């Protein structure tokens with residue numbers, strides 16, 4: 525089924541949190557794209573917005589929507605960050621990284637005063653894992669050893685993400701390994717343990733990040749405050 529209508533309805537609801545003069549954290553992916561396009565209407569109506577993008581793709585779209593982009597070296601007084609997710613559990617813990625932008629997304633999400641997550645209803649899960657592997661960003665130096673350490677810790681299979689037959693490279697020049705786990709019982713504990721493996725740059729586990737969750741469902745839009 526085409527889920528874009530649900531993503532768009534969540535994106536339009538998120539506009540309620542956007543005020544003139546704000547600095548916005550702009551996520552990456554198809555749901556974030558719906559939000560950024562919706563922002564274009566606010567800018568066209570005269571709203572002044574600045575933004576921090578989490579990927580080149582998002583930067584291009586934000587620029588086209590008339591949002592003034594801050595650069596890497598600017599101060600980032602981010603009022604609201606808005607992004608999608610690959611999975612959301614009942615405690616608002618997320619798996620993100622399906623689009624490969626998790627490092628910049630996590631930096632922006634935690635920099636923001638408020639972090640809003642937009643999803644369609646299919647992203648809600650009773651527990652993380654199972655239907656979506658956990659993306660982990662690793663530096664390429666010794667990545668096979670890093671991958672083995674992750675497999676030992678998680679007792680799961682780790683697969684190097686590829687694109688067009690070559691290793692996928694993040695915008696920071698790193699690699700992503702996708703970690704297939706049947707169930708992540710304690711995502712906070714797992715995230716902490718993973719961060720002790722030196723080759724790991726960042727994980728796709730967003731624990732205690734989301735402040736607001738907006739869900740597009742066949743019964744309408746549901747908003748939850750964490």
Ligand code: DER
Nearest residue numbers: 553554555608609621622623
């Ligand atoms: O890669 C990412 O982190 C994306 O934000 C992902 O979590 C959601 O992508 P989607 O909105 O296209 O489903």
